Amino acid sequence: MLNERHLKTERDLIGEIWQTSEIHKNMLVLADEIGSRFAGTPSEKQAQEYMVDKLKEYGYENARAVPFKYYGWRRGPATLEMTEPVKRGFEAISLAMSPGGTMEADVINLGTGSPEEFEAVGPEDVKGKIVLCSSATSPTGKRVHRRTKYGYAVKYGAVGFIFMNHNPGQLAATGSLRPSYRMGGEIPGIGVSLETGSLIQRLAGDRPLRVKFSDESEVVPDSESANIVAELPGRSDEWIVVGGHYDGHDIAQGAMDNLSGTAVTMELARVLKPYEGKFKRGIRFICFGCEEIGVTGSTSYVADHLDQMKKTAIMVNLELGGLAYTDGMKHAAFTVYQPPEMKQWIEEFLKEVAYATSITTGMSAASDHWPFVMQGVPAIYMHEEPSMRQFVQGRGWGHTTADSMDKVDSRNLQEGAMLMARLLLRLATQRKKIAKHTPLNKIVRHLERTGMRKTLEIQLKWHPESPR
Numbered sequence: 001m002l003n004e005r006h007l008k009t010e011r012d013l014i015g016e017i018w019q020t021s022e023i024h025k026n027m028l029v030l031a032d033e034i035g036s037r038f039a040g041t042p043s044e045k046q047a048q049e050y051m052v053d054k055l056k057e058y059g060y061e062n063a064r065a066v067p068f069k070y071y072g073w074r075r076g077p078a079t080l081e082m083t084e085p086v087k088r089g090f091e092a093i094s095l096a097m098s099p100g101g102t103m104e105a106d107v108i109n110l111g112t113g114s115p116e117e118f119e120a121v122g123p124e125d126v127k128g129k130i131v132l133c134s135s136a137t138s139p140t141g142k143r144v145h146r147r148t149k150y151g152y153a154v155k156y157g158a159v160g161f162i163f164m165n166h167n168p169g170q171l172a173a174t175g176s177l178r179p180s181y182r183m184g185g186e187i188p189g190i191g192v193s194l195e196t197g198s199l200i201q202r203l204a205g206d207r208p209l210r211v212k213f214s215d216e217s218e219v220v221p222d223s224e225s226a227n228i229v230a231e232l233p234g235r236s237d238e239w240i241v242v243g244g245h246y247d248g249h250d251i252a253q254g255a256m257d258n259l260s261g262t263a264v265t266m267e268l269a270r271v272l273k274p275y276e277g278k279f280k281r282g283i284r285f286i287c288f289g290c291e292e293i294g295v296t297g298s299t300s301y302v303a304d305h306l307d308q309m310k311k312t313a314i315m316v317n318l319e320l321g322g323l324a325y326t327d328g329m330k331h332a333a334f335t336v337y338q339p340p341e342m343k344q345w346i347e348e349f350l351k352e353v354a355y356a357t358s359i360t361t362g363m364s365a366a367s368d369h370w371p372f373v374m375q376g377v378p379a380i381y382m383h384e385e386p387s388m389r390q391f392v393q394g395r396g397w398g399h400t401t402a403d404s405m406d407k408v409d410s411r412n413l414q415e416g417a418m419l420m421a422r423l424l425l426r427l428a429t430q431r432k433k434i435a436k437h438t439p440l441n442k443i444v445r446h447l448e449r450t451g452m453r454k455t456l457e458i459q460l461k462w463h464p465e466s467p468r
């Protein structure tokens with residue numbers, strides 16, 4: 001696929017990434033010194049300044065923070081007390097975008113909180129109660145997003161929401177309840193660990209369970225965050241967008257989710273800078289803000305750049321952009337969202353670079369590719385798996401206090417960056433069109449057929465006529 005000149009470029013890119021420890025240095029500053037980078041916290045602002053300064057240091061005069069408005073959220077303390085059948089206090093944390101509040105009500109345990117489990121009981125059994133459900137995979141084998149479970153709880157008239165982690169380790173999981181580019185949550189939500197949730201259920205046994213909880217969090221309308229953007233112009237007006245979100249949840253370092261993808265994005269920007277004006281397509285590196293509260297930064301970016309979507313050749317999303325996998329299994333994995341031809345493109349790429357890994361196809365609304373997908377832009381996703389994967393399932397340590405630097409392997413991040421540099425080099429220099437854009441009616445039909453429309457409606461994220 002690559003000509004002689006580009007093969008030389010490829011060797012230089014790989015050598016530069018492997019020879020320096022820039023990824024690791026950036027990770028140490030952003031995770032250990034700066035912190036979570038959660039929307040609305042001082043660490044978010046510090047991270048924005050650090051990233052812009054670094055990108056400028058790499059030679060990007062155009063590096064900048066592009067602001068956007070959203071519904072912000074401030075965490076307050078949460079308390080949980082069982083009042084019946086026995087009195088006992090427990091540890092709990094509030095879930096992002098919870099509007100806060102105090103209440104006492106009967107609890108209805110809805111297992112994993114899947115649509116099937118909600119539909120099996122119906123609104124009359126849920127109304128006025130507090131819904132308890134876990135993050136486990138549903139009995140039908142599907143992983144249902146927390147925002148869907150919360151959406152059902154609200155729709156069925158629940159007054160509160162308790163989300164129990166399914167992974168051990170006394171780790172309460174956080175996560176957002178509503179898309180912050182539109183709104184905050186309607187009913188308070190708190191998270192408890194597997195151990196706490198199980199104890200509550202054992203103490204209640206077959207008897208009716210009643211709890212009292214209070215949450216002092218609040219939604220802060222009219223907040224402002226920013227995406228960090230740096231541009232490497234090409235020889236045409238076509239652009240490749242590559243990036244991932246820099247914000248983590250406020251209770252953790254967010255090292256895996258998603259400092260890993262941020263550090264890889266910044267590394268790609270650094271090593272590709274000498275090639276400005278040399279490739280057919282330009283590359284726009286973006287570290288998105290506020291992904292953790294409803295994919296808000298990328299949604300705002302798309303809403304503000306609608307006129308450029310036709311010229312956006314592809315969106316490459318880097319979530320969990322390069323984590324260690326020490327058991328000899330796959331290192332990286334790709335997901336192709338649209339169009340289907342991109343799968344073949346990646347297969348050919350992986351064959352050419354002799355890197356065997358998995359490629360899946362499917363659709364998900366829970367990361368930064370999503371608003372681009374809805375505008376018809378071809379979109380792919382690259383992620384890697386954490387080193388101690390065998391200990392956890394599903395989201396694993398993501399969204400808990402355990403998402404920290406020790407879960408990330410910097411050599412593996414370098415490997416992820418090398419693979420992505422090789423991918424970008426091909427995408428940027430390919431003579432023929434990369435892939436076709438998908439018309440909106442085709443996307444809508446697909447989402448209806450696969451049941452995603454129903455899910456997005458429950459999450460209050462179904463608005464195909466406008467990006468936000």
Ligand SMILES: [Zn+2]
Nearest residue numbers: 257258291319
């Ligand atoms: Zn993430």
